[in-house]
Amino acid sequence: MAWVLMLAALAQPAQADGGQDVLKAGTGREQVTSRCQTCHSLDYIEMNAGVLDRAGWEKSVNKMIDVMHAPIPKDEVPAIVEYLSRSYGR
Numbered sequence: 001m002a003w004v005l006m007l008a009a010l011a012q013p014a015q016a017d018g019g020q021d022v023l024k025a026g027t028g029r030e031q032v033t034s035r036c037q038t039c040h041s042l043d044y045i046e047m048n049a050g051v052l053d054r055a056g057w058e059k060s061v062n063k064m065i066d067v068m069h070a071p072i073p074k075d076e077v078p079a080i081v082e083y084l085s086r087s088y089g090r
């Protein structure tokens with residue numbers, strides 16, 4: 001019986017994490033959350049936290065638009081890059 005409880009306990013964090021992506025607070029967060037989550041989870045952003053600098057984030061966002069065909073208006077790019085480099089920049 002004890003092992004069943006242990007399994008249940010182990011399963012908990014994974015469930016609680018599922019679908020609950022929350023980015024750091026800041027101007028532009030809503031935009032990034034809505035624009036970047038349509039194709040993949042926001043984990044992609046957290047994975048690159050502290051790895052990409054501003055130029056790196058700008059390149060990444062443009063890659064999403066140019067290569068992945070992300071439907072993000074070009075005039076929103078500066079605000080998105082600003083948020084990403086401020087909150088997740090190197």
Ligand code: HEC
Nearest residue numbers: 035036038039040044045048060061064068069070071080
């Ligand atoms: C149109 C779909 C789409 C949208 C919208 C999108 N992405 Fe992506 N993104 C992808 C795909 C597909 C990959 C996986 C590419 C690969 O594995 O090479 C990816 C991968 C990534 C990666 C991993 C590194 C890389 O370059 O492969 C990062 C970081 C990333 N996306 C950030 C973002 C950010 C930030 C936004 C919002 C500005 C965004 N994505 C919006 C499709 C999208």
